[in-house]
Amino acid sequence: MSEPLLEIEDLVVGYRQGRKGVVQAVDGVSLAVAAGAMVALVGESGCGKTTTAQAAMRMAPIASGRIRYRGADITALGSRALRPIRRELQLIFQDPYESLDPRFRVRDTVLEPLQIHGIADDREGRMRRALERAGLTPPELYLDRYPHELSGGQRQRVSIAAALALEPTMLLADEPVSMLDVSVRAGILGLLDDLRRDGLGVLMITHDLSTAARYADRICVMYLGRIVEEGPTAEVIGDPRHPYTQALLSVVPRPDPDDAGEPRILRGETPNPADVPTGCRFHPRCPVAQDRCRTDDPVLAPAGAAGHRAACPYA
Amino acid sequence: MSPQELAEAIIPATADTRRRPPVWRFLKGHPQAAIGAAILIVFALIAILGPWIAPYGPREQVGPIFGTPSNPHPLGLDDAGIDILSLLIHGARITLIVGFTGALVAVLVGGTIGIISGYFGGRLDNLLMRVTDYFLVLPDLVLLIVVASIWGRSLRNIIIIIGLVYWTFMARLIRSQVKVVRERAYVKRAQALGASHLRIILRHVLPQVLPLILAQTVLMVALAIFLETAISFLGLGDPNAPSWGRMIENGFDRSAISYGAWWAIVPPGLAVAIVIMAFNMLGTAAEDALNPRLKVSHLLRRHFRMRPLPDKDAAR
Ligand SMILES: Nc1ncnc2c1ncn2[C@@H]1O[C@H](COP(=O)(O)OP(=O)(O)OP(=O)(O)O)[C@@H](O)[C@H]1O
Ligand code: SF4
Ligand SMILES: [Mg+2]
Numbered sequence A: 001m002s003e004p005l006l007e008i009e010d011l012v013v014g015y016r017q018g019r020k021g022v023v024q025a026v027d028g029v030s031l032a033v034a035a036g037a038m039v040a041l042v043g044e045s046g047c048g049k050t051t052t053a054q055a056a057m058r059m060a061p062i063a064s065g066r067i068r069y070r071g072a073d074i075t076a077l078g079s080r081a082l083r084p085i086r087r088e089l090q091l092i093f094q095d096p097y098e099s100l101d102p103r104f105r106v107r108d109t110v111l112e113p114l115q116i117h118g119i120a121d122d123r124e125g126r127m128r129r130a131l132e133r134a135g136l137t138p139p140e141l142y143l144d145r146y147p148h149e150l151s152g153g154q155r156q157r158v159s160i161a162a163a164l165a166l167e168p169t170m171l172l173a174d175e176p177v178s179m180l181d182v183s184v185r186a187g188i189l190g191l192l193d194d195l196r197r198d199g200l201g202v203l204m205i206t207h208d209l210s211t212a213a214r215y216a217d218r219i220c221v222m223y224l225g226r227i228v229e230e231g232p233t234a235e236v237i238g239d240p241r242h243p244y245t246q247a248l249l250s251v252v253p254r255p256d257p258d259d260a261g262e263p264r265i266l267r268g269e270t271p272n273p274a275d276v277p278t279g280c281r282f283h284p285r286c287p288v289a290q291d292r293c294r295t296d297d298p299v300l301a302p303a304g305a306a307g308h309r310a311a312c313p314y315a
Numbered sequence B: 001m002s003p004q005e006l007a008e009a010i011i012p013a014t015a016d017t018r019r020r021p022p023v024w025r026f027l028k029g030h031p032q033a034a035i036g037a038a039i040l041i042v043f044a045l046i047a048i049l050g051p052w053i054a055p056y057g058p059r060e061q062v063g064p065i066f067g068t069p070s071n072p073h074p075l076g077l078d079d080a081g082i083d084i085l086s087l088l089i090h091g092a093r094i095t096l097i098v099g100f101t102g103a104l105v106a107v108l109v110g111g112t113i114g115i116i117s118g119y120f121g122g123r124l125d126n127l128l129m130r131v132t133d134y135f136l137v138l139p140d141l142v143l144l145i146v147v148a149s150i151w152g153r154s155l156r157n158i159i160i161i162i163g164l165v166y167w168t169f170m171a172r173l174i175r176s177q178v179k180v181v182r183e184r185a186y187v188k189r190a191q192a193l194g195a196s197h198l199r200i201i202l203r204h205v206l207p208q209v210l211p212l213i214l215a216q217t218v219l220m221v222a223l224a225i226f227l228e229t230a231i232s233f234l235g236l237g238d239p240n241a242p243s244w245g246r247m248i249e250n251g252f253d254r255s256a257i258s259y260g261a262w263w264a265i266v267p268p269g270l271a272v273a274i275v276i277m278a279f280n281m282l283g284t285a286a287e288d289a290l291n292p293r294l295k296v297s298h299l300l301r302r303h304f305r306m307r308p309l310p311d312k313d314a315a316r
Helices: A049-056 A079-088 A106-116 A123-133 A152-166 A182-197 A210-216 A231-238 A243-251 B003-010 B023-028 B031-053 B084-120 B124-138 B140-151 B157-184 B185-192 B199-235 B245-252 B267-291 B297-306 B311-315
Strands: A004-017 A021-034 A038-042 A061-068 A089-090 A170-174 A201-206 A218-223 A226-232
Touching: A004 A049, A004 B199, A021 A049, A021 A061, A021 A201, A021 A226, A021 A231, A038 A049, A038 A182, A038 A210, A049 A061, A049 A089, A049 A170, A049 A201, A089 A152, A089 B185, A106 A123, A106 A152, A106 B297, A123 A152, A152 A182, A170 A182, A182 A201, A182 A210, A201 A210, A210 A218, A210 A231, A218 A231, A218 A243, A226 A243, B003 B245, B023 B031, B023 B124, B023 B267, B031 B084, B031 B267, B084 B124, B084 B157, B084 B245, B084 B267, B124 B157, B140 B199, B157 B199, B185 B199, B199 B245, B199 B267, B245 B267, B245 B311
Parallel strands: A038 A201, A038 A218, A089 A170, A170 A201
Antiparallel strands: A004 A021, A004 A061, A218 A226
16 A cells, blocks of 8 residues: 555544533544545444544644645644645545535636636636536536535535545545435445546545445544554454444345345433443444443544454454 | 445436525515515615606795694604605705615624624623623613714714624624534635635625625614604704604603694604614514524514613604
8 A cells, every 4th residue: 555645543533511521522543544545434323523624634623633735744834824725635524515615606606716726727628627527517517506406416426526626646535425415436436446447545534334345445433532443344244243233234135135234223321422321332332332432432443454453352 | 335325426416506595586475575665666766766756845944833644644743843754855964875774884893893702702802892891781772862962963973873883783693603513624624725714704604694685684673663753752863854754852841742833743753663664574584484493573672672762752
């Protein structure tokens, strides 16, 4: 694997909540994405996926940890110094109904990044190429439309085109299809896959393990602000080690019904980052929890094949 | 392209390509706005054309003291024998100018502070809102009496007082709107792209709150005219500018009532009431049309109720 483009190291993000508390939305996450690779960050709602991506974009309050881009530490860069980075790192938002300014025509939305970064030469050409690359062909058909005149899938393509206009090296896609019709999801995911093949690094956030299994090279499974299992896709899917990953996988429909194991339905409530359990944070819901799990907080440790790690001593 | 995508490409998601109803459609759908607008156009024309259409000058004695309404003077004469109709026409210009500029000061100051406070949030927001609160609890009447007696009685000072009294409403309202817009994903997207705060405010936030600001400005003009009338009635108006409020004050001051000269008080009172009502109708309808959930027209009503000044009776 080549030199990573984006590295996140021991990231901790805390949001102030009310007067007293701080919610540790992300609590020690590390991951790396290389050019031409797609890494999937998988986890249930509220586990801190969006916060991780926003912190990587320096849009969330980082309490500790490092963000590196092409080896350079960008954790503490001021907004001026961040500008060139913002040209290369692009965030794609979950909700294409919300992420496009309703007053902007497609043309204006795709031109805006070029204006922001003062790119004057061949704006029109760049804009058209970006739209074409995002699958909106011919661009003329879309240029003068407002977001409300586009379907959800088209809107997400406009959003991607706006990101591509700056010819970035890395995309962070935050659940890019979860708000879309099932029928257009594959198209958008295929587009991201093509971009990855063209050499972009992609961090794909999803709560759907089967999407991750289909497109990603590596999978990071996140639970309550931490990565509890990570490794090459084939490893994590074929030989899941953490009980949480196993539970997630057991509810994914499989092509071969005979192959399906018992679905493991997780007990307990969806976790609350304001109230993290002691010991292993998964223990209240873990089907195989031991006494020690209440007190000992496991760290990621090698499990199974090379590059595969899980945060459970019983993995 | 899949057939699905092809279909999507050819058929726009919604047939309606118009984004916002044009002004006439708004007026058509809101009769009260249309009536308000019509009334205001008439008064605006009177204000603009005043010097040319007024039969007499604003200081010209043309008949007896408190001369009764009769043929050449349909609204009678005042305590100095000046034609009331002419005074009314000249006063329209002064009253409307004070109303508009006062509202403009309030909107510019309040809007700027509201946008900065709402957009940046945090400590700056706390600080600005604390300042706003101080102004909000300051009794308007005390403020304006103090300011008028320190700075003197002039139109400019009245405009400043109006701005001082009303910018807080505007600041709070705009702040709460901007706080909502700031959290929109498209604002976050612009931030992620590296857009400057100024750019985000001007290109994404302001256009979103502008219609509301405009609707509020209209309501604010009504408040400003009301306040100008009140200030004048208290004898703190500009002695050289015969606004409607000054006419009412003058009428009371020169005991028009004991002379039975109702015509010295009722016409300017009615004019104030009609103009305020017209602005109110237009502004409330605009507010309704723009954002059914967020309103401040109740502030206007409460404001009038809370401060029943003597001229209100005359204005009826
Ligand atoms: N701006 C914020 N202020 C306070 N708390 C926040 C903020 N953003 C997120 N949180 C909290 O941080 C936690 C993680 O949120 P985050 O949005 O990162 O989760 P997520 O994994 O992206 O979830 P989803 O799948 O629902 O998008 C949540 O408990 C959320 O309530
Ligand atoms: S450490 Fe214990 S509670 Fe945590 S996942 Fe492993 S077995 Fe379950
Ligand atoms: Mg999210």
